[in-house]
Amino acid sequence: MNSLQDWEKAIRLAASRIEPFVTHTPVVPSPWLSDRLGQSVWLKCEQFQPMGAFKIRGAANALIEYCAADRTSKAVTYSTGNHGLAVAHLCRTLGIHGTICISQHVPEHKVKKLRELGVQTVIAGKSQDQAQRVAEDLVRDQHAHLIAPFDDPAVIAGQGTIALELLEQVPDLAQVVVPVSGGGLIAGIAAWVKSQRPHVTIIGVSMERSPVMYESLRLGHPVALPEQETLADSLQGGIGLDNRYTFSMVQQWVDDVVLVSEAEIVQALVHLALREGLFVEGAAAVAVAWALRAGHKLSGPTAIILTGRNADIAPICRAVNTGIGNILQS
């Protein structure tokens, strides 16, 4: 799985496999952003997926590839939340035994949802990396299949199906803007877009608080950073020091990775809610936040991936309350 042709094939296969489990999400024009930025801006609404995030795509493709042939096989994963929710939901749908390892920092509302879905949850360690090690031990001990959240070819190909849909829905794009954490989402999107329309620019956006992919790119190799609290909690976590796929794909096919502040994230969240009637989580708002700042630099018709809607409302309310004057003036 190195060349764009390999990825193109894998993404086409993924699209047909995952069809019964995912939504063909709408792309809506954003009159507010288009007007403000002087370019057509489109929003790909992955927050409408089952379980509220795009993660269902990669999880479905990986579970079908690794587990579906043998229904007695077990799936294990670790996750900051949305990937875990998707795996839990799909395990129930497909009748696969699933176990989810999550760190102590995953918000309580997400843990509660996982338990309600009936999967085994193991709360292990202070970080995503520690939860990952516990999951890998379980995989060895139970002969289970690891459904990794991002650094896996089946997961990446599943996320790439977003771009396959997007280019059918809006054929004449100049630019796609994508939130980045572990990079499975942007790697899959970039692979498809560069295989079909090499001239289209791919921009990744992360938060300023511990942007692991950004720092890794800057230093030329995967690095680890301590986690910090952020409104974009679904973007927390590392890329893995032994990253095998996403880091080099991002290096090759992503044109730029940029950062936004917490204040910019909350502004984007509030504007999306008030002006477009779209409620998303902080991780999904980072790309809108960057577009607002980078308005004059948009190079043509732009698609922004809205990635999910599973927000813990309390931190958003706190951020709005401390900065509301600022938000309403801008």
Ligand SMILES: *Cc1c(COP(=O)(O)O)cnc(C)c1O
């Ligand atoms: C996982 C996730 C991302 C980032 O995806 P990666 O593949 O880890 O880069 C962005 N937004 C939401 C809502 C997510 O759940």
